[in-house]
Each structure stands twice: as structure tokens, then as C-alpha cells.
Amino acid sequence: MLTPDEIGRLRDFCDEWFGAADTDEMPASVFLRTPELARIPLREDVVALLKTVYGESYVLYPNFIVRKNLYVGWHIDPAFAGPDKRYVWKPGFLHFQCVIYLQDNDRELGGGLDVISGSHRPVLRFISGRSPFGYYGVQFARRLLMPRAKHTLRIRAGDLVIWHGRAVHRSTPMRRQTREAKYALFFSTGQRDRFATNQFLADMVGHRYQLKKGATQYSPRYAELPDLHYPDAFPPEMVESATKHSVEVVTL
Numbered sequence: 361m362l363t364p365d366e367i368g369r370l371r372d373f374c375d376e377w378f379g380a381a382d383t384d385e386m387p388a389s390v391f392l393r394t395p396e397l398a399r400i401p402l403r404e405d406v407v408a409l410l411k412t413v414y415g416e417s418y419v420l421y422p423n424f425i426v427r428k429n430l431y432v433g434w435h436i437d438p439a440f441a442g443p444d445k446r447y448v449w450k451p452g453f454l455h456f457q458c459v460i461y462l463q464d465n466d467r468e469l470g471g472g473l474d475v476i477s478g479s480h481r482p483v484l485r486f487i488s489g490r491s492p493f494g495y496y497g498v499q500f501a502r503r504l505l506m507p508r509a510k511h512t513l514r515i516r517a518g519d520l521v522i523w524h525g526r527a528v529h530r531s532t533p534m535r536r537q538t539r540e541a542k543y544a545l546f547f548s549t550g551q552r553d554r555f556a557t558n559q560f561l562a563d564m565v566g567h568r569y570q571l572k573k574g575a576t577q578y579s580p581r582y583a584e585l586p587d588l589h590y591p592d593a594f595p596p597e598m599v600e601s602a603t604k605h606s607v608e609v610v611t612l
């Protein structure tokens with residue numbers, strides 16, 4: 361999606377911003393007041409690509425963020441994991457997390473994303489717990505198949521990567537040190553569905569306090585989300601583009 365020039369300018373901007381900040385997360389309020397970042401989620405080509413999976417309309421959430429040097433292990437995004445998230449397994453559920461990387465992905469140096477392909481599907485639908493293979497057969501098949509499903513995505517700087525909310529993924533690990541910072545621009549989108557939208561928004565706000573290693577931590581990037589109202593907190597160019605493309609921007 362991004363040209364080498366755009367990538368260079370954005371990397372320079374990130375070097376400067378993160379150089380002066382005491383965080384590795386650039387919050388949505390900064391993202392929205394930086395025209396070169398703010399225009400990306402609603403660019404014509406980005407919207408066109410998302411419409412190939414959503415159809416004519418979808419929702420865009422306010423949790424824009426740029427992260428520096430994020431390296432995280434295998435997981436499902438917390439908004440979609442856990443026993444209270446049954447709705448994410450309903451047949452029509454569709455939510456894509458979106459990221460644009462500002463460097464190539466590399467098996468040695470990292471920089472992008474690994475996925476377990478097919479992990480967003482109901483567990484091995486074709487060998488279910490009700491199958492003649494029984495529970496242990498299912499576990500055996502999972503062990504056998506899962507390692508083969510691990511993929512390091514071939515990503516070039518400026519590519520847009522979208523992953524289904526239920527997909528198991530991780531940062532491609534950095535196996536060899538590199539001096540280049542890893543930068544990634546994230547935003548979230550979903551199918552128009554009032555229940556799913558409310559769940560996701562509520563979940564994000566709930567994340568302003570997080571329990572980590574037994575202690576409660578405050579997360580400014582989530583805490584500011586209730587104050588980012590659409591359209592007031594958004595640049596006019598984004599509002600115009602959202603209206604033109606029938607993208608519903610949903611805020612609290």
C-alpha cells in the first residue's frame with residue numbers, strides 16, 4: 361500500500377516521535393493528528409481491499425496505534441479469546457485486524473507476522489469431537505497438523521496484512537539482532553453487527569486496566585478511547601472519506 365517514499369517519511373516520523381517518547385506505543389490521538397498516518401485506514405485502495413472481504417460496508421474502530429519493536433508470542437487477540445467470547449464463533453462473525461509494516465519481514469530478523477493457517481476455523485471441523493476418532497484422535501490430529509500450519513508471512517515494507525480476529529498469530533521472532541527499529545501501524549475493522557461492535561468497543565475500554573503478573577497496569581492507549589468521538593476527534597479528510605466509501609466509524 362505504501363511507496364518507498366511514504367515508508368521513508370513515516371519511518372523518520374516514528375524515529376523522531378518514539379525518540380522523544382517514553383513509550384513503545386503511539387496512541388490513537390497522535391495517529392489521528394498526523395495527516396500522513398490518519399489518511400491510511402480510509403485510503404481508496406485500503407477500503408477497496410477490505411470491501412473484497414466485507415462487501416459494500418464495514419465498521420472502522422478508533423484503536424489506531426503505531427507500535428515500536430513489538431515482539432509477542434503465539435496468541436489470539438484478547439478481545440476474541442476466552443469463555444465469555446462465544447459470539448465470535450457465530451457463523452456470521454467477521455472481524456479483521458489490520459497492520460501495515462514499515463519493514464520487510466525476514467525469517468532471521470523478524471519484522472512481521474507468523475500465523476497458524478486455518479486457526480480461525482472451528483477446531484478441525486472435519487474431525488470433530490463427535491467424529492469416530494473421538495477426543496484423543498482429535499488431539500492427535502491437531503498435534504500432527506499444527507506444526508505444518510505455521511507460516512512466516514512474506515511481507516514487504518508497506519504491505520497491508522489483515523488477520524481474522526480468531527486467528528492464532530505471533531510476531532515473527534527476531535533471531536538475529538538488527539539495528540533497524542520495527543514499526544507497525546495497526547487498526548481494526550469489523551462486519552456491521554451492533555452486538556459485535558459493542559462487545560469490541562467495551563472490551564477495548566476494559567483494557568485500560570490490565571492484570572499483568574499479578575499487578576494492575578494502566579494503559580493510556582486504551583484509556584483515551586472513550587474520549588475519541590466520531591466525527592469530532594477525526595480529521596475532516598477521514599470523515600469525508602468514510603462518508604464517501606460507506607465505512608461506519610464507530611466510537612464510544
Ligand SMILES: O=C(O)CCC(=O)C(=O)O
Nearest residue numbers: 430432437472530531544
Ligand atoms: O505485529 C506483530 O508483531 C504482532 C501483532 C500482534 O500480534 C497483535 O497485534 O496482536
